[in-house]
Amino acid sequence: MNDASIERCHLTHLECSLTGDVYPAHSRAGLSAAGRPLLVRYDLSAVARALTKDALNGRPADMWRWRELLPVRRTENIVSLGEITTPLLESPRFARRIGAPGPLLIKDEGRLPTGSFKSRGLSVAVSMAKELGVTRAVIPTAGNAGAAFAAYCARAGIESFVFCPDDAPESTIAEASLFTPHVWRVNGLITDLAPLIQGGKRILEWYDMSTLKEPYRLEGKKTMGFELAEQFGWELPDFIFYPTGGGTGLIGMWKAFDELEAIGWIGSKRPRMVAVQSRTCAPIVRAFQAGHSEAAPWEDGFTEVPGVRVPWTVGDRLILQVLRESEGFAIAVDDGAVAQARIELAASDGINLCPEGAATLVAYRECVRRGDIPDGACAVLFNCASGLKNPVPAPTRHIDRHHAVDYSRL
Amino acid sequence: MNDASIERCHLTHLECSLTGDVYPAHSRAGLSAAGRPLLVRYDLSAVARALTKDALNGRPADMWRWRELLPVRRTENIVSLGEITTPLLESPRFARRIGAPGPLLIKDEGRLPTGSFKSRGLSVAVSMAKELGVTRAVIPTAGNAGAAFAAYCARAGIESFVFCPDDAPESTIAEASLFTPHVWRVNGLITDLAPLIQGGKRILEWYDMSTLKEPYRLEGKKTMGFELAEQFGWELPDFIFYPTGGGTGLIGMWKAFDELEAIGWIGSKRPRMVAVQSRTCAPIVRAFQAGHSEAAPWEDGFTEVPGVRVPWTVGDRLILQVLRESEGFAIAVDDGAVAQARIELAASDGINLCPEGAATLVAYRECVRRGDIPDGACAVLFNCASGLKNPVPAPTRHIDRHHAVDYSRL
Numbered sequence A, B: 001m002n003d004a005s006i007e008r009c010h011l012t013h014l015e016c017s018l019t020g021d022v023y024p025a026h027s028r029a030g031l032s033a034a035g036r037p038l039l040v041r042y043d044l045s046a047v048a049r050a051l052t053k054d055a056l057n058g059r060p061a062d063m064w065r066w067r068e069l070l071p072v073r074r075t076e077n078i079v080s081l082g083e084i085t086t087p088l089l090e091s092p093r094f095a096r097r098i099g100a101p102g103p104l105l106i107k108d109e110g111r112l113p114t115g116s117f118k119s120r121g122l123s124v125a126v127s128m129a130k131e132l133g134v135t136r137a138v139i140p141t142a143g144n145a146g147a148a149f150a151a152y153c154a155r156a157g158i159e160s161f162v163f164c165p166d167d168a169p170e171s172t173i174a175e176a177s178l179f180t181p182h183v184w185r186v187n188g189l190i191t192d193l194a195p196l197i198q199g200g201k202r203i204l205e206w207y208d209m210s211t212l213k214e215p216y217r218l219e220g221k222k223t224m225g226f227e228l229a230e231q232f233g234w235e236l237p238d239f240i241f242y243p244t245g246g247g248t249g250l251i252g253m254w255k256a257f258d259e260l261e262a263i264g265w266i267g268s269k270r271p272r273m274v275a276v277q278s279r280t281c282a283p284i285v286r287a288f289q290a291g292h293s294e295a296a297p298w299e300d301g302f303t304e305v306p307g308v309r310v311p312w313t314v315g316d317r318l319i320l321q322v323l324r325e326s327e328g329f330a331i332a333v334d335d336g337a338v339a340q341a342r343i344e345l346a347a348s349d350g351i352n353l354c355p356e357g358a359a360t361l362v363a364y365r366e367c368v369r370r371g372d373i374p375d376g377a378c379a380v381l382f383n384c385a386s387g388l389k390n391p392v393p394a395p396t397r398h399i400d401r402h403h404a405v406d407y408s409r410l
Helices: A002-007 A044-050 A055-058 A063-071 A092-098 A118-131 A142-157 A170-179 A190-204 A217-222 A221-229 A250-260 A281-289 A316-325 A334-349 A356-369 B003-009 B046-048 B054-057 B063-069 B092-098 B118-131 B144-157 B171-179 B190-204 B216-221 B223-231 B249-261 B281-288 B316-325 B335-349 B357-367
Strands: A013-014 A022-024 A040-041 A088-090 A104-107 A136-140 A157-165 A183-186 A241-245 A272-278 A329-333 A379-383 B011-016 B023-026 B038-042 B088-092 B102-106 B136-140 B159-165 B183-186 B239-243 B270-280 B329-333 B381-385
Touching: A002 A334, A040 A044, A040 A217, A044 A063, A044 A250, A044 B088, A063 B183, A092 A104, A104 A142, A104 A221, A118 A142, A118 A217, A136 A142, A136 A190, A142 A170, A142 B335, A157 A170, A157 A190, A170 A183, A170 B335, A183 A190, A183 B216, A217 A250, A221 A250, A241 A250, A241 A356, A250 A272, A250 A316, A272 A316, A272 A356, A272 A379, A281 A316, A281 A329, A316 B281, A329 A334, A329 A356, A334 A356, A334 B144, A334 B171, A356 A379, A379 B316, B038 B046, B038 B216, B038 B316, B046 B063, B046 B249, B063 B223, B092 B102, B092 B335, B092 B381, B102 B223, B118 B144, B136 B144, B136 B190, B144 B171, B159 B171, B171 B183, B183 B190, B183 B329, B216 B223, B216 B249, B223 B249, B239 B249, B239 B357, B249 B270, B249 B316, B270 B281, B270 B357, B281 B316, B329 B335, B329 B357, B335 B357
Parallel strands: A104 A379, A136 A157, A157 A183, A241 A272, A241 A379, A272 A329, B102 B381, B136 B159, B159 B183, B239 B270, B239 B381, B270 B329
Antiparallel strands: A013 A022, A013 A040, A088 A104, B011 B023, B011 B038, B088 B102
């Protein structure tokens, strides 16, 4: 059984995303010598021979159906909490109201374990950590990643340490704390956590699962691209709006499309990729508009959209490259409009977006307004987490049942 | 297209669950003349001819793959928010720790729209309401049903009214309020809401979607039984532990098993059905233990497990019947043990149960302790909602990054 599962693994090597230098597969890799993310490479001709669409269709509707394009070698190392294929939901009423020129679809990633798309990356990264014999791991997080990381580590029996900015959402800190006793708040932004983690890596032998600082989270995130291709019948949508903090998903989907083309499952047509940030923390938007290939850190960044409160990411070059190659763009939205859009979509189409998902809705509406979406173009917006993580306080209305009720007032 | 979709509908009539009296299909039905729930009946020979397992496998992994055994006639009336097949998760570490004699599986219903299993029933009920031309609907709820109801009504364009006890969880009231402005708190228990709703039905022409007071929610809930059968390869587990408030799911699954046997997809073997309630609000447990066929209302019922805070249900006879026919039983648990079990399972297996789900875990552990689970017996526990709806407050730990960190203390 073990041998059979190894045969399904087509990993060949890791590759520096900047220099192309080659690193050995199945290693506890961090960044490349050039300080840049490593990309996992496969023998795609072998994958093309090994995997058919029919075989794929016969498998359970979850992330692990893509096994031949994932790095885990042995089936028993897969750490899973049920990473189901997430639904694509139409929003016809909202689309009509804003005069959308084409279909508006929401990829509801809140259905994943721990209620966010972070589970994709961390399911693969923790599986790899297990395969590589890791016993202790660490993550810095602004919110959702910490809970996903801690849940998968608990399931794998790996001791986990979570560090977050001290104003990270209470709900996500509480969630992570269910899975591990080692959740710490630190004064500063997510980017300020790196030195603290660096120190602990030496002393406590933490495996560092920071975004893009190990190569395997990206592999989990790329399954969003696989799923979209499958859900669109091996075509792709015209636009993808993606809330961009660390940017792993954007980079991952792009990698997924290339891999699918290499095995002959899709053509060369690509969606225009749109990175969505907040106007008050928009390093990628600024760099894109200035024509830069790297993004300088954003100073004193604050936004009420927790997932995009990322003033700098080591994936900056890759993100900007994807935006340009795809003829996409980057757009910043107002925090104030985000909460309002969330309420509007819930009332019109019954979907409770997370703030980051609502930010993509604001961006899409703005693009419709300025005529950036051609007639008939289909857009997919990523709702990266369950709206339940960030409740919207409601007005309270009381009825006293011991008195006559005035039904006309309801 | 419409004609084709009608051909897939095999509904014949509605039937009083007490007297067997027949009522017309496709009507805005409430309770029967005997004041009891109506059951939807199908031409199961026709279903057996129309539906094959191969056809089923080729359909998307969601609730609507069971279309031939659901009451909606026209495809365009389906109101869906992506009712995906929910995962079955093993809990090997917890099982080992408590000395479980067989596999312990959790059906994670928190992945459904609005984060709870209420979406199954309300997706079907609201679809039927749309098909029957309903424009205004009402529901009494202790929590999760209100949000699901309001979300599906928003999507269908049906005006919705939600009434809940004034101490219902804040989070679920906030969630429902996203989808409708008509959310009202009322002093009293869920059973106290009936007269208030009765009054409004006359004046505002509400369609009443109270548990089991219309026949279609049950049809959505029964898909839990279909899914389990499919996930177990057309066998069934030995035990099903189900948190029991209104009891629709328990009754629904039992109906599903009978329908699957009638179309020849499963044999006569059934799981032992176990109704789980709280010791402080346990009408079904009391009635079961006393050998009664009906359950008297529980006086002054209070429990911190919101979903089972139901002192009486119109489905009492049906629930007790299912427990007895299945050679199952009813068991009450301590609220205090529930919170603790939830934390234990999260830390051991990475699963964040809702309080109701954790109640089934306490019940299962108690059954293991007293030797009620035979060697090798497989148990499925229903986690009926996302744990995110009821966060567990966490201890707060701070690090000042401007000072040296004592890593040994982490």
